Amino acid sequence: QVQLVESGGGLVQAGGSLRLSCAASGRTSRGYAMAWFRQAPGKERDIVAAISQSGGSTYYTDSVKSRFTISRDNAKNTMYLQMNSLKPEDTAVYYCAADYGLGIPSPIQYDFWGQGTQVTVSS
Numbered sequence: 001q002v003q004l005v006e007s008g009g010g011l012v013q014a015g016g017s018l019r020l021s022c023a024a025s026g027r028t029s030r031g032y033a034m035a036w037f038r039q040a041p042g043k044e045r046d047i048v049a050a051i052s053q054s055g056g057s058t059y060y061t062d063s064v065k066s067r068f069t070i071s072r073d074n075a076k077n078t079m080y081l082q083m084n085s086l087k088p089e090d091t092a093v094y095y096c097a098a099d100y101g102l103g104i105p106s107p108i109q110y111d112f113w114g115q116g117t118q119v120t121v122s123s
Contacts, residue, residue, distance in 0.1 A: 001026050001027055001112060002024050002025070002026045002027060002028060002032060002098045002100075002112040003024070003025045003026045003112070004022055004023070004024055004096045004097070004098060004112055004113060004114035005022070005023045005025075005096075005114055005115070006020060006021065006022050006094065006095070006096045006114045006115065006116060006117040007020070007021050007022075007023070007117060008020040008021050008117060009094060009117030009118045009119045010118075010119070010120070011120045011121075011122065012086055012119075012120070012121055012122070013121070013122050014086060014087055014088055014121055014122065014123050015085060015086065016086050016121070017082070017083060017084045017085075017086065018083045018086065018119060019080060019081070019082050019083070020036065020080065020081040020083065020094055020096075020117060020119075021078055021079070021080055022034065022036075022078065022079040022080075022081075022096030022114060023076075023077060023078050024077040024078070024079070024098060025077065028077050030100050031053040031100065031101065031102045032053060032098045032099060032100050032101065032112075033050060033051065033052050033053055033098065033099050033101055033102070033103065033104050033105055034050070034051055034072060034079045034096065034097065034098045034099075035047055035048075035049065035050035035051070035059075035096075035097045035098075035099075035104075035107070035110060036048040036049050036050075036070065036079075036081045036094055036095070036096060036097075037094070037095045037097055037107075037110075038090075038092035038093065038094045038095065038119075039092055039093050039095070039116075040089075040091060040092040040093075043092075045095065046061065046107075047059075047061060047107040048060070048061055048064055048068065048081070048094070049061070049064065049068055049070040049081060050070070050104045050107075051070045051071070051072055051079065051104070052102060052103055052104050053074075053101070053102045053103075054102070055071065055072050055074070057103065057104055058070055058104075059104055063089075064083075064090075067083065067084050067085045067086075068081060068082065068083050068084070069081070069082040069084075070082075079096065081094070083119070086119075086121045087121060088121045088122070088123045089121075090119060090121050091119060091120050091121050092119060093116040093117065093118050093119075094116060094117050094118075094119050095113055095114055095115075095116045096113070096114040097110035097112060097113050097114070098110065098111070098112040099111050099112070
């Protein structure tokens with residue numbers, strides 16, 4: 001199994017930036033894709049961005065394209081989400097997820113989850 005721990009959340013003003021990190025541990029020798037999801041109060045958890053094992057393929061939901069950048073450092077078993085031009089509607093708990101496999105899976109296939117980190121964007 002893979003254990004995931006997020007960090008980097010916090011309070012930021014609209015237009016500001018934050019960088020989230022997700023550190024993976026456990027059985028990380030197998031290839032695994034990773035993703036960021038978020039859940040706002042009263043809403044479902046939705047995928048934000050995903051990245052393949054190699055980092056060569058990425059996915060972004062439309063609302064964050066050109067503002068967020070997903071990346072990973074496999075030597076450090078760490079994934080990042082650079083969030084720029086933040087908006088109040090980006091306020092949510094952000095979750096890191098992983099799934100064994102080389103490509104980006106369907107959002108429902110992720111088996112491993114972190115505990116989440118709160119991101120709050122004030123207007």
